[in-house]
Amino acid sequence: MWLGVESSCDESALALFDPAAGLCGEWVHSQVSLHQRYGGVVPDLASREHLGNFGWLLGEASRAEGFEQVERIAVTCGPGLAGCLAIGLSLAKSLALAKSLPLVGVNHLRGHAFSPFIPLHSEDPTGFRQRLAACLPHLGLLASGGNTLLFRISESLEITILAQTVDDAAGEALDKGAKLLGMDYPGGPLMEKAATGGNPERFDFPAGIPEARDWRFSFSGLKTSLRYRLEKMDDAQLALDFNDLCASYQQAVVHQLIRKTRHVLRAGKYASLGLSGGVANNTLLRESMETLAEKERLPLLPALKRHTGDNAAMIAFAAWVDPAGCLPAERLSFHPALTLT
Numbered sequence: 001m002w003l004g005v006e007s008s009c010d011e012s013a014l015a016l017f018d019p020a021a022g023l024c025g026e027w028v029h030s031q032v033s034l035h036q037r038y039g040g041v042v043p044d045l046a047s048r049e050h051l052g053n054f055g056w057l058l059g060e061a062s063r064a065e066g067f068e069q070v071e072r073i074a075v076t077c078g079p080g081l082a083g084c085l086a087i088g089l090s091l092a093k094s095l096a097l098a099k100s101l102p103l104v105g106v107n108h109l110r111g112h113a114f115s116p117f118i119p120l121h122s123e124d125p126t127g128f129r130q131r132l133a134a135c136l137p138h139l140g141l142l143a144s145g146g147n148t149l150l151f152r153i154s155e156s157l158e159i160t161i162l163a164q165t166v167d168d169a170a171g172e173a174l175d176k177g178a179k180l181l182g183m184d185y186p187g188g189p190l191m192e193k194a195a196t197g198g199n200p201e202r203f204d205f206p207a208g209i210p211e212a213r214d215w216r217f218s219f220s221g222l223k224t225s226l227r228y229r230l231e232k233m234d235d236a237q238l239a240l241d242f243n244d245l246c247a248s249y250q251q252a253v254v255h256q257l258i259r260k261t262r263h264v265l266r267a268g269k270y271a272s273l274g275l276s277g278g279v280a281n282n283t284l285l286r287e288s289m290e291t292l293a294e295k296e297r298l299p300l301l302p303a304l305k306r307h308t309g310d311n312a313a314m315i316a317f318a319a320w321v322d323p324a325g326c327l328p329a330e331r332l333s334f335h336p337a338l339t340l341t
């Protein structure tokens with residue numbers, strides 16, 4: 001049994017993963033309502049909350065069936081907020097020391113990359129590696145508040161980043177756009193709600209980097225374009241156009257994600273297409289990815305909605321499925337910067 005620990009941003013999370021029986025339990029505390037007041041995640045507050053929450057989360061996990069069988073611990077070691085990573089690492093190191101258990105570090109992005117493959121408790125884990133092998137090579141789109149990446153998982157489980165954003169992440173672009181429109185943080189889901197019933201063709205927003213051979217994402221022009229448009233509107237006009245603005249802005253973000261995914265997909269050979277990260281909750285994005293996958297005759301493997309955000313199930317699972325991608329305990333420190341190792 002693996003115990004997963006995740007604390008890279010504003011979720012404190014633990015999970016139990018049994019290679020012989022799939023995912024056995026998960027405990028997540030989200031700080032989103034706390035940070036809402038400040039319009040975004042406040043790093044020092046986030047660390048303090050982790051410190052307060054891991055105690056009772058661990059209490060709950062330790063009463064669960066299977067906790068006594070924990071033989072290994074996997075902890076997120078980056079990228080993320082330095083203070084937040086340090087709390088999860090301290091917890092994991094202390095537990096490993098107290099219980100004399102082996103400990104490994106898992107890159108948070110590798111966790112997201114493998115999140116569509118996590119076998120649930122009811123699934124037959126014995127055939128799992130064959131099912132995974134049938135999905136490789138895999139092209140994954142990870143779209144979250146901090147990252148926007150297209151990556152390839154090879155037959156030997158090597159992960160290569162093929163495309164990333166030159167400025168904002170997709171979720172960041174939605175959150176910043178929503179803020180300009182007067183919505184709370186995180187704005188992505190609120191914008192999605194307001195976009196329902198709006199006309200997505202009403203306003204034109206920039207499409208990022210237009211060249212098909214340039215795979216990089218870019219979302220900052222989108223936000224600037226919205227700001228200029230809003231500067232020319234009075235309150236009455238904004239109220240009238242609000243839903244259309246949300247629908248058009250959301251569509252511009254989703255279209256860019258789909259367009260770049262299609263370009264990368266057509267330049268290589270893949271057996272499946274994946275979708276992960278917080279923005280994967282967006283219905284327009286999920287449906288557009290389904291349409292793309294159907295056209296390309298590939299299975300779409302979206303992460304379960306509860307595994308799109310930060311969670312410890314993906315950390316424990318990534319440690320088990322890809323031990324070569326883990327950092328050994330003796331080299332375990334935190335790595336806040338965006339890398340895949």
Ligand code: KG4
Pocket residue numbers: 009010011143144145146170171172174175186187188189192277278279280281282283308309310
């Ligand atoms: O980054 P992420 O995976 O989790 C954490 O950082 O904890 O997911 C958060 C991001 C935010 O930018 C949020 O606005 C976006 O995912 N998001 C959505 C939706 N749900 C979450 N964006 C669009 N539509 C949604 N339904």
